[in-house]
Amino acid sequence: MTAVRVAGVGLTHFGTHPDRTGRDLFAEASQRALADAGVERRAIEGLNYGNFMGELAEHQGHQGPLMAEAAGIDAPATRYESACASSGVALREAVKDVRNGESDVLLVGGAERMNNLGTAGTTEALAIAADDLYEVRAGMTFPAAYALMARSYFEQYGGSREDLAEIAVKNHANALDNEHAQFQREISVEEALDSPMVAEPLGLFDACPITDGASAVVLVSDEYAEKNDLDAPVAITGTGQGGDKMALQDREFLARTPAAERAAEEAYADAGIEATDVAAAEVHDCFTIAEVLALEALGFYAPGEGIGAAARGETTRDGDLPINLSGGLKAKGHPVGATGTSQVAEMTRLLRGDHPNSDAVDGDVGVAHNAGGTVASATVHVLEVVS
């Protein structure tokens, strides 16, 4: 089986760009990724593209061919949708395609335009990732769903809003030098705790912002990289995906995420690594509590032990296991369909040494954790420096 190399990565600025169309955002990200890869457009054999709410935000379905056109490639293109894990699943399918010899060069990415809907419109749109009958019609918003999980976590294991605020502070600090990040500014615990409530116990600074942006990566087979003399030192060596019941009320656990646990187990086994081999991780912190649940699902902490990790300095830039050195969804931003591949793009830069925070990574193994909805779907990918 061939290894799958990340030949190039590209991101737009993540932020408030309500006037920019999805196709323009993806055109920029894909152009950057192709330039970074040094791969010609005509070599691209297919596009796997993630997008969540294009019908609602842009009245645009059938986005695969539209985005291939925007990227300037003449190849089959398919859109993948798995809520906030849309480009995570798009990536996983591309990895499998390269491995099984179906393709040698694939473009993978995602885009989301959100700010044109405003806060109320975005809140309504994001809610479609939940069960319409039994959750949305009961008034559950996306922040409310994570608030239900946060309170359940506090009840079972303890923890406080201060612990969560430390996660937001950490991720903002990490984003300071990241030119792609929505918030390149530090915040304090006090500022986070004083922010307005969105869904108790979660406040505004527990939540990722509403973000417009796109991301793209170029995947190639080992053979293609060698034959074309590409500089592609990072490989995706493990992929995993897990699922859970759609509605929180139907889950076995309200304060654990078994879908991500299963994705991690599969990805680690695939790569032949253990959780203790990981030097850094990009995890899906759509809300601060989600980072805690991710740390535990990835096996870095036992259930109930992840809550104080940021406060104890273990997951900060200088800690033993830096988490979300990009700034995470919280500070880098969360253009939903673009997030999965943006995490892989950022981890690639972190590992190969051209990210502003690369010096904080002490090791060759990184992990990217992407979650859909309240983690009814999840993907985990292992990235390693292989040459």
Add this chain to the structure above:
Amino acid sequence: MSQNDDEVRDDGFDDFLDAIEDGEGFYLECPDGHGSLPPRRVCPHCGQGDLSEVALPESGEIETFTVVHVPAPEFADDAPYATAVVDFGPVRLTGQILDVAPEETEVGATVTPVVAETATTGERVLAFRPR
């Protein structure tokens, strides 16, 4: 939600709300005793068919809740409101807490399921009253 929600029913789900309204709440039980909510053709936990309607316990316990301050447009005039996940044993239900100030809602409190109308649109919404 579609514009036709007022005219077109969602079989199973609307039957479930009707039953709660009539004080005859039920859930679906598979031969192995797993609980689920309609519409279902097979048990979501084990895949068995042959689901039967079983009476929902009269009351349940609040397992977790949140107070929503930033609602979707359909609930704009309802906010702030408390939404809870309530444990009835074989199934849990999600709905709004009525008759209790949001700040006085507590995990572990005993509640009974009812159907209310939202302040914003008048749509039916699953809700709970303290027992």
